[in-house]
Amino acid sequence: MSNTAVPIELPVIDISNPHDPAVGKAMLDAAAKYGFLYVNSKGTDFTAQDVDHAFGLSRKFFASPVSDKETCRITPNNRGWSGMHTETLDPEHQRTGDFKEAMNFGDFKNGKAQQPLPTSLTPHESEIADFAQLCNKTCKRILNLLSLGLEMPEDFFASRHDPSSGPTGSILRFLWYPSIFSPETASYKHDKDVRAGAHSDYGSITLLFQRPGQPGLEILTPEGSWAPVPIIPGDQPDAFPFPPILVNIGDLLSYWTDGLLKSTVHRVVFPLEEQRSPNPQDRYTVVYFCHPVDTTELVPVPSQIVAEHRQKTGGLKGDAAVGFGGGAGSLEPGKRPLTACEHLESRLAATYGFTKEA
Numbered sequence: 001m002s003n004t005a006v007p008i009e010l011p012v013i014d015i016s017n018p019h020d021p022a023v024g025k026a027m028l029d030a031a032a033k034y035g036f037l038y039v040n041s042k043g044t045d046f047t048a049q050d051v052d053h054a055f056g057l058s059r060k061f062f063a064s065p066v067s068d069k070e071t072c073r074i075t076p077n078n079r080g081w082s083g084m085h086t087e088t089l090d091p092e093h094q095r096t097g098d099f100k101e102a103m104n105f106g107d108f109k110n111g112k113a114q115q116p117l118p119t120s121l122t123p124h125e126s127e128i129a130d131f132a133q134l135c136n137k138t139c140k141r142i143l144n145l146l147s148l149g150l151e152m153p154e155d156f157f158a159s160r161h162d163p164s165s166g167p168t169g170s171i172l173r174f175l176w177y178p179s180i181f182s183p184e185t186a187s188y189k190h191d192k193d194v195r196a197g198a199h200s201d202y203g204s205i206t207l208l209f210q211r212p213g214q215p216g217l218e219i220l221t222p223e224g225s226w227a228p229v230p231i232i233p234g235d236q237p238d239a240f241p242f243p244p245i246l247v248n249i250g251d252l253l254s255y256w257t258d259g260l261l262k263s264t265v266h267r268v269v270f271p272l273e274e275q276r277s278p279n280p281q282d283r284y285t286v287v288y289f290c291h292p293v294d295t296t297e298l299v300p301v302p303s304q305i306v307a308e309h310r311q312k313t314g315g316l317k318g319d320a321a322v323g324f325g326g327g328a329g330s331l332e333p334g335k336r337p338l339t340a341c342e343h344l345e346s347r348l349a350a351t352y353g354f355t356k357e358a
């Protein structure tokens, strides 16, 4: 697979009016073409301070002693801390695990985590819960717009992603990728290793928050080459109060829309310019994986646009690479629809069957 090193240009969408069908169409176009887009930081529910604060908490956590992190080691429900090289997102192609640490938070209830927290974060429980709630709010705007783009009732997706109606698979995740100069990355070999292996995300949509000067994300283009994704699109770095949130479609939403929305493969690397930089930085990201309420049945969506896509393409087959298990509209006679929870479990089993310490 070639690496073009030509940065991809993705649209930046203003989501300040989540009821505007024209914005919905623009979002649908980007989701169907690239599976990735930016949302303009101004139209979201976040201030620059909210985002800075979340990154501050993440730094505090990753700088804390391993003995503290170990008190909340990741469990099979996908919540908790995973250490350096614990996760291998692309086991077929990686000789070693990802060069990263991660901390996953599942649903909060009334501001309270439903999992053990390390002592570095316990004083900040409600702040993390608030940030997760803002993420969910922004996802609702995006889901509204995607519904409008598909010419469906605008709350079709959003109403099925409301954590107040039941548990969800949504995860807020802090990630830390040490710089190329760190002891943790001494064994990294260019062209052999990656900081996070190639993968697609599991849920409906993902929000990715990045910091200026900490590049690394690449997406697989429809032409089959790796293209870096700029942290700040365009040539006006001061146009945004904080880097626009990168949004991508996950496997579940791709499955639900019979492959019309693309769940695009992506990975994290050390870009060459970073390897040559006299002052390479660690990469910190904050990610929100938005999932429907667990019991949501993934029935065919009421969209003529999806139905036409299904007719044109013949629908996703059972072993289709994306969507894992075919599309929601290609259900075999006599079979009941998958629930959101079952879809997620099948994807987690496929990834962590290899590496997760039970």
Ligand SMILES: O=C(O)CCC(=O)C(=O)O
Pocket (backbone or CB within 6 Å): 173, 175, 196, 201, 208, 216, 217, 266, 268, 285, 287
């Ligand atoms: O940290 C990043 O840039 C990407 C993270 C990611 O793709 C993931 O955790 O699924």
Ligand SMILES: [Fe+2]
Pocket (backbone or CB within 6 Å): 199, 200, 201, 266
């Ligand atoms: Fe991802």
